[in-house]
Amino acid sequence: MLPGLVYFLVFHYGAFLGNAVAFKEYDPFAGLWGSPWVGGGNFSRMFGDPDFWHATWNTLYIAVLQLVFYFPVPLAIALLLHSLTSDLLRRFVQSVVYLPHFLSWVIVVALFQQVLSDTGLLNSFLGDSGLHTVDIIGNPDAYRPLVVAEVIWKDAGWGTIIFLAALMQVDEQQYEAAAIDGAGPWRRFWHVTLPSIRPIVVLLLIMRLGDILSVGFEQMLLQRQSVGPEVGEVLDTFVFWQGIVAGDTGYAAAAGLFKGLVGALLVFVANRVAHRLGEQGVYK
Numbered sequence: 001m002l003p004g005l006v007y008f009l010v011f012h013y014g015a016f017l018g019n020a021v022a023f024k025e026y027d028p029f030a031g032l033w034g035s036p037w038v039g040g041g042n043f044s045r046m047f048g049d050p051d052f053w054h055a056t057w058n059t060l061y062i063a064v065l066q067l068v069f070y071f072p073v074p075l076a077i078a079l080l081l082h083s084l085t086s087d088l089l090r091r092f093v094q095s096v097v098y099l100p101h102f103l104s105w106v107i108v109v110a111l112f113q114q115v116l117s118d119t120g121l122l123n124s125f126l127g128d129s130g131l132h133t134v135d136i137i138g139n140p141d142a143y144r145p146l147v148v149a150e151v152i153w154k155d156a157g158w159g160t161i162i163f164l165a166a167l168m169q170v171d172e173q174q175y176e177a178a179a180i181d182g183a184g185p186w187r188r189f190w191h192v193t194l195p196s197i198r199p200i201v202v203l204l205l206i207m208r209l210g211d212i213l214s215v216g217f218e219q220m221l222l223q224r225q226s227v228g229p230e231v232g233e234v235l236d237t238f239v240f241w242q243g244i245v246a247g248d249t250g251y252a253a254a255a256g257l258f259k260g261l262v263g264a265l266l267v268f269v270a271n272r273v274a275h276r277l278g279e280q281g282v283y284k
Contacts, residue, residue, distance in 0.1 A: 022253040035250075042254035052255060054230070055238040056213075062234065063212045065148045071208060073152050074159030075201070079193070081160065082167045097157025105218040108154050112146070113137055137223075140231040147219060162204065166197040202279045210267035213259045235259050 017032075022042055024035040046052050077097060084090045100108065115121045116136040123133040136142045174192045183191065217236035224232035235255060243252025267282065274281035 019253065019257050021250055022257045024250050026249040026253070028249070038250070042250045043258070045251060046254050046258065051229075051233070052238065055233045055235050058231065059213050059215055059234040059236075062144055062147060062215045065144055066151060066215065067208060067212070069148055070152050070156065071205070073156040075163050075197075077156060078160040078163035078167060079189075081164060094157075094160075097160065099157070100154045101158035103154065105154075105216070105222060108150055109219065109222045112150055116146070138226050140227045143223070143227045143231050147216070147223065150219060151216065162200060163197065166200040167193070170196040199280050202274050203282060206267060206270045206274060206282050209270045210263045212266060213262055 020032060021035075023037060023039055024032070025038050025041075026032070026035045081090055081093060084093070113120065117123070118133065118135050118138065120137075122136075126133045136146060170193060174196075175188055178188045178192050213235055215234055215236070217240070220232060220234050220237050221240065224237055226232070239252045239256050239259075242248050242255065271281040271283060275284075
């Protein structure tokens with residue numbers, strides 16, 4: 001356990017000291033301790049910046065879409081895989097749905113662009129058929145559903161692992177007893193499967209809420225230019241452009257710290273709500 005413990009101590013807990021940059025006018029030549037202290041100046045500037053609130057709105061919009069449309073998909077795939085009686089077929093389907101997770105976002109975005117761009121396979125087929133072509137990649141109205149679809153295609157299969165592990169722990173005798181009592185497939189799912197995996201669903205939902213303001217830095221950065229910052233800017237790319245490109249490190253650190261504090265607050269609130277509803281939650 002020692003290598004893992006050292007990793008978390010250095011790169012997670014030790015990195016907390018870097019949050020002091022958010023309260024300084026950071027100068028890389030003066031260093032962390034030599035940079036002048038500005039207190040809450042970076043936060044005051046951030047809360048008055050319309051670009052920051054625009055990036056926050058875009059982040060929340062995409063995060064809600066991912067929560068509504070992506071979160072149930074791994075559970076649905078896990079239930080489908082669990083219902084397959086052939087081990088060979090189950091392993092084949094698992095391999096197919098797991099594979100996109102191991103592709104980088106550069107490859108995934110390139111694949112979607114090759115298919116859905118104005119010169120991609122879809123529009124080439126529509127044009128050759130004499131039909132009206134559609135611009136999906138460069139269409140701001142289609143951008144948010146597009147990035148959610150990309151996440152579903154890439155990571156939904158990988159997300160089934162925990163749900164499948166939970167489904168394997170369900171006692172088969174409960175299904176048999178419910179079937180003897182006359183329960184159909186839907187009632188067996190509602191009264192046996194769902195209560196058995198509900199703690200895992202609640203746990204993953206709480207963890208997702210804590211990470212709700214992180215909607216995929218690489219994915220958004222690769223497609224931001226195609227639709228412009230009005231639609232494509234999120235908090236992660238906002239921090240990148242302000243801190244790395246513009247060199248305003250203290251301001252970018254303030255935005256990153258704000259994102260982390262909101263995530264921690266959501267985890268705390270969601271965990272308390274889960275306890276009130278009789279669930280175990282993330283911690284007691």
